[in-house]
Amino acid sequence: MKPFTRLDGLVAPLDRANVDTDAIIPKQFLKSIKRSGFGPYAFDEWRYLDHGEPGMDCSARPLNPDFVLNQTRYQGASVLLARENFGCGSSREHAPWALEDYGFRAILAPSFADIFFNNCFKNGVLPIVLKAEIVDKLFREAAGAEGYKLTVDLAAQTVTTPSGEAFAFDVDPERKHRLLNGLDDISLTLKFTDQIQAYEARRKGEAPWLFA
Amino acid sequence: MSARTLFDKLWDSHVVNVEPDGTALLYIDRQLVHEVTSPQAFEGMKMNGRKPWRLASLLATPDHNIPTADRDKGIADPVSRTQVETLDANCAEFGITEFGMNDPRQGIVHVIGPEQGFTQPGMTIVCGDSHTSTHGAFGALAFGIGTSEVEHVLATQCLWQKKAKTMQVRVEGELKFGVTAKDIALAVIGRIGTAGGTGYAVEFAGSAIRGLSMEGRMTLCNMAIEAGARAGMVAVDEKTVEYMRGRPYAPKGEQFEQAAAWWRSLVSDAGAVFDAVEELDAAAIKPQVTWGTSPEMVVPVDGRVPDPAHAPNAVKKSDWERALAYMGLAANTPIEQINVDKVFIGSCTNSRIEDLREAAKVASWAVAQNRKVAGNVKLAMVVPGSGLVKAQAEAEGLDKLFTAAGFEWRDPGCSMCLAMNADRLEPGERCASTSNRNFEGRQGQGGRTHLVSPAMAAAAAVFGHFVDIRVLAHEVMQ
Numbered sequence: 293m294k295p296f297t298r299l300d301g302l303v304a305p306l307d308r309a310n311v312d313t314d315a316i317i318p319k320q321f322l323k324s325i326k327r328s329g330f331g332p333y334a335f336d337e338w339r340y341l342d343h344g345e346p347g348m349d350c351s352a353r354p355l356n357p358d359f360v361l362n363q364t365r366y367q368g369a370s371v372l373l374a375r376e377n378f379g380c381g382s383s384r385e386h387a388p389w390a391l392e393d394y395g396f397r398a399i400l401a402p403s404f405a406d407i408f409f410n411n412c413f414k415n416g417v418l419p420i421v422l423k424a425e426i427v428d429k430l431f432r433e434a435a436g437a438e439g440y441k442l443t444v445d446l447a448a449q450t451v452t453t454p455s456g457e458a459f460a461f462d463v464d465p466e467r468k469h470r471l472l473n474g475l476d477d478i479s480l481t482l483k484f485t486d487q488i489q490a491y492e493a494r495r496k497g498e499a500p501w502l503f504a
Numbered sequence: 505m506s507a508r509t510l511f512d513k514l515w516d517s518h519v520v521n522v523e524p525d526g527t528a529l530l531y532i533d534r535q536l537v538h539e540v541t542s543p544q545a546f547e548g549m550k551m552n553g554r555k556p557w558r559l560a561s562l563l564a565t566p567d568h569n570i571p572t573a574d575r576d577k578g579i580a581d582p583v584s585r586t587q588v589e590t591l592d593a594n595c596a597e598f599g600i601t602e603f604g605m606n607d608p609r610q611g612i613v614h615v616i617g618p619e620q621g622f623t624q625p626g627m628t629i630v631c632g633d634s635h636t637s638t639h640g641a642f643g644a645l646a647f648g649i650g651t652s653e654v655e656h657v658l659a660t661q662c663l664w665q666k667k668a669k670t671m672q673v674r675v676e677g678e679l680k681f682g683v684t685a686k687d688i689a690l691a692v693i694g695r696i697g698t699a700g701g702t703g704y705a706v707e708f709a710g711s712a713i714r715g716l717s718m719e720g721r722m723t724l725c726n727m728a729i730e731a732g733a734r735a736g737m738v739a740v741d742e743k744t745v746e747y748m749r750g751r752p753y754a755p756k757g758e759q760f761e762q763a764a765a766w767w768r769s770l771v772s773d774a775g776a777v778f779d780a781v782e783e784l785d786a787a788a789i790k791p792q793v794t795w796g797t798s799p800e801m802v803v804p805v806d807g808r809v810p811d812p813a814h815a816p817n818a819v820k821k822s823d824w825e826r827a828l829a830y831m832g833l834a835a836n837t838p839i840e841q842i843n844v845d846k847v848f849i850g851s852c853t854n855s856r857i858e859d860l861r862e863a864a865k866v867a868s869w870a871v872a873q874n875r876k877v878a879g880n881v882k883l884a885m886v887v888p889g890s891g892l893v894k895a896q897a898e899a900e901g902l903d904k905l906f907t908a909a910g911f912e913w914r915d916p917g918c919s920m921c922l923a924m925n926a927d928r929l930e931p932g933e934r935c936a937s938t939s940n941r942n943f944e945g946r947q948g949q950g951g952r953t954h955l956v957s958p959a960m961a962a963a964a965a966v967f968g969h970f971v972d973i974r975v976l977a978h979e980v981m982q
Contacts (some may be wrong), residue, residue, distance in 0.1 A: 302668035308823070309823055310698055310699075310798050310799075313940075313943060314922075314941070314943045314944070314945060314946050316944065318949070319922050319923060319924045320924070322541075322568075322924065323581075323586075324571065324584065325541075325544070325547075325587055325590050326543075326544065327544045327547070327651075337944065337945045346583055347583075356980055357969075370925065371609065375819065376699060376819075377698060377699035377702065379945060380732060381652055382634050382803075383632060383633055383634040383636075383921075384515045384540075384541065384650070385540070385541070385632075385651040388650075403699055403702060404702075405699070405701060405702065405732055406650055406703065406732070406734050407650060408645075410650065410653070411652065411653075414650060414652035414653070448741070450550075464527060465524075466523055466525050466527045466664070473723065477652070477656055477664070478552070478554070478656055478660060479661060480657070481529065481659075481660040481664070482660060484521055484529055484642065484660075484662070487520050487521050488531070488660065491520045491627075492531075492661075495531070499626070499766065500759065501760075501763050502533055502626075502627065503558075503560065504753075504755065
């Protein structure tokens with residue numbers, strides 16, 4: 293996994309609540325057996341005027357001029373500013389895969405759906421929960437200034453605006469450590485092999501049918 | 505020991521290790537596997553030369569991409585076919601039990617787990633699918649995970665988890681005739697919102713929940729995720745124990761009784777404290793119909809499409825306006841005046857035998873009245889949740905009732921719940937659906953979904969618009 297340390301990134305605002313993972317990456321793209329290449333199809337039904345199918349060359353497709361991410365000023369954005377309950381619905385990890393492949397490394401919202409939130413950390417994408425008032429303020433600032441950037445510092449756990457105003461955010465120490473260092477979860481967990489086996493041995497004695 | 509919730513008991517019995525920040529390594533008893541969220545996990549296993557930790561904990565079946573008609577012709581879409589064949593190949597390579605596309609036991613993962621007794625009380629159960637919450641109906645801790653975690657469980661039999669907060673949703677009293685577990689689920693979501701359960705493990709309790717069958721409890725827990733909950737669950741009672749008896753993967757003989765004795769302890773202790781409590785009066789719940797593009801956008805069938813002018817705040821107002829535009833609905837339209845183009849009865853929410861029986865009662869009534877699926881309804885399809893549900897329904901003659909009334913009787917799979925196979929809505933088409941999500945594009949790009957119970961969906965098919973099943977109930981549902 294790509295480590296996440298510090299990001300100085302252009303901000304794109306997506307001003308709607310309850311953005312679900314079906315919207316982030318529609319179902320037809322889930323037929324892929326690969327982990328990469330989802331970026332061109334991120335938000336497919338909002339982003340393009342035609343119907344997208346896997347394998348399509350998106351460079352020739354008609355863009356929806358009303359979709360915010362299609363505006364010239366937001367091209368190259370790596371920070372996504374979002375509203376409540378971002379990433380709700382399906383557990384598809386294709387959603388963070390698509391966002392990451394599109395170029396987003398940090399997502400700021402007042403709240404996230406649990407599974408999506410968790411999936412982000414597995415893919416070098418940092419989901420940041422900020423108070424709704426702060427998110428509101430950032431939406432206003434981002435709309436008001438073309439080229440608006442935010443600095444996200446994971447080690448310091450701060451989001452800093454161009455004017456130097458810094459907002460602190462929470463992150464689990466364990467997740468932070470893994471994201472800062474780009475650590476592979478499975479290798480870390482396998483260091484607990486003895487404990488897992490001891491648990492199984494004890495459990496087998498208590499409830500053998502669980503292991504039938 | 506102090507009084508513990510059901511969730512506390514399930515959590516405590518699965519903790520392998522706890523880190524200083526409270527993150528726990530949780531042992532996973534069962535993983536269900538399907539074709540959509542597993543290929544990248546298997547690829548990771550192969551790249552790292554890893555083998556599944558415990559094969560007996562795994563059961564696989566293809567469900568999302570599977571055709572529901574002409575299955576003997578195979579899968580027409582080459583991309584879908586590759587995905588299903590990839591699951592077959594991975595299961596064969598790793599030695600994982602798979603109910604393949606033509607196995608009579610194939611079906612939706614969340615239907616076959618319980619049906620096979622693979623899902624058991626007291627277990628931790630995961631699947632790369634958000635509707636894994638379904639299995640919580642058995643007093644199990646069950647939740648959906650992403651593909652990285654699918655791989656993690658394959659390789660280590662464990663997951664790193666932060667303990668969720670607890671919420672009790674207590675539904676007391678008796679449901680009115682024609683009101684179902686689906687209506688409870690939608691009413692709860694309407695009350696607390698699609699993020700109301702975020703961060704919580706929700707236990708459904710109260711006399712109305714105890715009164716539900718196991719299948720009703722599965723419907724309810726299935727939709728816990730639509731309230732944002734990490735998991736939904738119901739305490740074990742004798743219905744749970746009896747449901748388990750004789751299932752292929754359930755413990756047998758003396759071991760069954762030993763297991764059952766433990767299962768019966770899987771209830772929240774008297775005096776256990778929840779972080780949040782919601783109470784609903786069962787008798788006040790009416791049949792529910794969603795009108796918008798989020799499951800929280802729901803009203804009773806005798807209600808009207810809400811008016812954004814009366815939205816509680818600016819964000820909701822713009823959400824409602826956008827939803828009405830997408831749904832092609834005018835504010836204040838009575839729900840019963842909304843016509844439908846298609847009807848879908850199926851999905852991991854409502855495709856079990858009891859669901860099909862409820863819908864078949866409407867079909868049977870229609871046939872007796874010389875009525876059929878209404879002329880404005882282009883397609884009304886019934887998709888059983890598994891091959892065994894299909895066989896049971898056919899043994900009871902339900903298929904004949906459906907087809908006589910003009911419904912299509914299909915083969916099992918996820919089908920038009922998410923439209924990954926050929927079953928889908930065309931742009932602008934409106935559907936009465938027993939599935940779980942009414943998101944934009946969920947059932948097909950531009951498609952408009954209204955979530956309802958099975959009998960409500962069947963009635964909408966016969967009348968061509970939504971009708972209050974309670975008005976028909978005494979005639980139809982006998």
